[in-house]
Amino acid sequence: xxxxxxxxxxxxxxxxxxxxxxxxxxxxxxxxxxxxxxxxxxxxxxxxxxxxxxxxxxxxxxxxxxxxxxxxxxxxxxxxxxxxxxxxxxxxxxxxxxxxxxxxxxxxxxxxxxxxxxxxxxxxxxxxxxxxxxxxxxxxxxxxxxxxxxxxxxxxxxxxxxxxxxxxxxxxxxxxxxxxxxxxxxxxxxxxxxxxxxxxxxxxxxxxxxxxxxxxxxxxxxxxxxxxxxxxxxxxxxxxxxxxxxxxxxxxxx
Amino acid sequence: xxxxxxxxxxxxxxxxxxxxxxxxxxxxxxxxxxxxxxxxxxxxxxxxxxxxxxxxxxxxxxxxxxxxxxxxxxxxxxxxxxxxxxxxxxxxxxxxxxxxxxxxxxxxxxxxxxxxxxxxxxxxxxxxxxxxxxxxxxxxxxxxxxxxxxxxxxxxxxxxxxxxxxxxxxxxxxxxxxxxxxxxxxxxxxxxxxxxxxxxxxxxxxxxxxxxxxxxxxxxxxxxxxxxxxxxxxxxxxxxxxxxxxxxxxxxxx
Numbered sequence: 075x076x077x078x079x080x081x082x083x084x085x086x087x088x089x090x091x092x093x094x095x096x097x098x099x100x101x102x103x104x105x106x107x108x109x110x111x112x113x114x115x116x117x118x119x120x121x122x123x124x125x126x127x128x129x130x131x132x133x134x135x136x137x138x139x140x141x142x143x144x145x146x147x148x149x150x151x152x153x154x155x156x157x158x159x160x161x162x163x164x165x166x167x168x169x170x171x172x173x174x175x176x177x178x179x180x181x182x183x184x185x186x187x188x189x190x191x192x193x194x195x196x197x198x199x200x201x202x203x204x205x206x207x208x209x210x211x212x213x214x215x216x217x218x219x220x221x222x223x224x225x226x227x228x229x230x231x232x233x234x235x236x237x238x239x240x241x242x243x244x245x246x247x248x249x250x251x252x253x254x255x256x257x258x259x260x261x262x263x264x265x266x267x268x269x270x271x272x273x274x275x276x277x278x279x280x281x282x283x284x285x286x287x288x289x290x291x292x293x294x295x296x297x298x299x300x301x302x303x304x305x306x307x308x309x310x311x312x313x314x315x316x317x318x319x320x321x322x323x324x325x326x327x328x
Numbered sequence: 329x330x331x332x333x334x335x336x337x338x339x340x341x342x343x344x345x346x347x348x349x350x351x352x353x354x355x356x357x358x359x360x361x362x363x364x365x366x367x368x369x370x371x372x373x374x375x376x377x378x379x380x381x382x383x384x385x386x387x388x389x390x391x392x393x394x395x396x397x398x399x400x401x402x403x404x405x406x407x408x409x410x411x412x413x414x415x416x417x418x419x420x421x422x423x424x425x426x427x428x429x430x431x432x433x434x435x436x437x438x439x440x441x442x443x444x445x446x447x448x449x450x451x452x453x454x455x456x457x458x459x460x461x462x463x464x465x466x467x468x469x470x471x472x473x474x475x476x477x478x479x480x481x482x483x484x485x486x487x488x489x490x491x492x493x494x495x496x497x498x499x500x501x502x503x504x505x506x507x508x509x510x511x512x513x514x515x516x517x518x519x520x521x522x523x524x525x526x527x528x529x530x531x532x533x534x535x536x537x538x539x540x541x542x543x544x545x546x547x548x549x550x551x552x553x554x555x556x557x558x559x560x561x562x563x564x565x566x567x568x569x570x571x572x573x574x575x576x577x578x579x580x581x582x
Binding site for chain 2: 120134137138139140144146147149150157158160174176222226229230231265266267268269
């Protein structure tokens with residue numbers, strides 16, 4: 075790796091640096107397609123993740139590559155952008171430059187920070203240590219692998235215990251995840267894991283508020299709720315997670 | 329994990345154990361679909377790999393999940409088979425049983441060993457240590473990741489060196505791999521890695537024999553050879569690899 079190298083080609087047009095190749099960063103890049111600027115898009119990964127379908131990777135109905143695409147391919151549609159893979163470690167406001175890991179300095183005229191969000195554990199004790207967040211491709215794969223490793227182990231060594239999957243948060247991802255897990259149990263497992271007893275697999279969806287899919291129209295909320303119940307999801311509305319332990323969650327009714 | 333557990337349900341029909349969920353093992357399982365037997369299919373992975381397309385995973389034109397499928401899904405077409413994930417560590421011929429890792433014993437009336445093949449290094453010094461074989465999904469991913477990590481590094485830190493990719497063996501996989509790499513360099517890199525100079529990326533295909541695709545009709549061999557040359561693959565026929573070192577291969581002309 076070069077030390078203290080500086081990547082700021084001599085330019086006559088304004089240089090826009092966009093940090094983050096997610097929905098936000100890409101929207102900016104695309105809007106500037108016809109603008110008289112040079113853009114540098116920076117992300118720590120060389121792929122974009124379509125987060126709304128992460129739950130399908132986690133439940134093994136899509137491959138990770140089906141919901142991600144190569145960020146460098148953006149140049150096939152737009153030639154005023156270049157891509158840099160790196161992690162921003164510092165911003166120098168006076169010098170108008172950012173510092174990437176590996177001591178790479180990138181100068182900018184305009185800087186757009188769209189470096190995304192991550193799971194919010196709301197200070198619940200144990201949540202960060204013992205739950206599996208679902209915001210990144212690697213997290214979806216970790217969840218999928220852990221689930222199937224447990225099923226394979228039970229298929230070989232006998233299913234002594236109940237499997238309990240607890241999904242916290244009944245927003246879109248929580249509802250989709252709980253529903254997909256229930257369909258996997260009801261429809262797939264009798265074929266794929268005939269050694270296991272689906273009635274010993276329990277899927278619980280915990281939500282602090284009174285509704286699933288709170289931002290949606292009441293009719294849609296009710297429909298989603300009925301569909302989850304029809305699939306046998308154990309729905310706990312108005313229920314707060316007090317603590318997450320290595321082998322369970324402590325709930326408190328509102 | 330259960331210790332010394334034995335998985336041999338009481339059966340009245342002959343029990344056929346098939347080790348290996350590749351082309352060979354699956355052909356046996358399917359042929360026995362209507363037979364009056366119970367089959368146990370055992371593989372160390374719970375997926376089947378379509379090996380002829382491994383080169384496309386290695387060169388990033390297919391996702392690993394596009395060339396693999398969940399072996400447990402075989403029960404959706406055939407109900408006299410069950411699947412066990414495990415690695416065979418011993419065979420007890422007298423007792424008619426095999427031992428899997430984790431001390432699992434599986435009895436059989438008939439045993440089919442179809443546990444596959446692996447890369448043959450032909451005793452070439454250094455080949456096993458320093459080359460990357462292409463026989464398994466994990467190996468294709470390792471090759472892909474190493475290649476793209478090198479490209480990303482050069483894109484950030486500057487391309488001081490030539491990239492040299494040497495493919496050994498001009499059978500179907502070698503020819504496909506070299507051709508796909510050349511197309512990646514010629515067609516994709518100018519868009520995806522504009523920072524890099526494609527003329528500094530060299531793809532060499534080394535073959536001991538006098539022909540590419542030796543088992544095929546001479547017309548087809550010639551066609552494949554011309555196509556590789558057209559794509560700028562540096563073809564070395566009648567050339568033996570004497571040694572593989574950490575940073576190169578030592579060749580000897582026949």
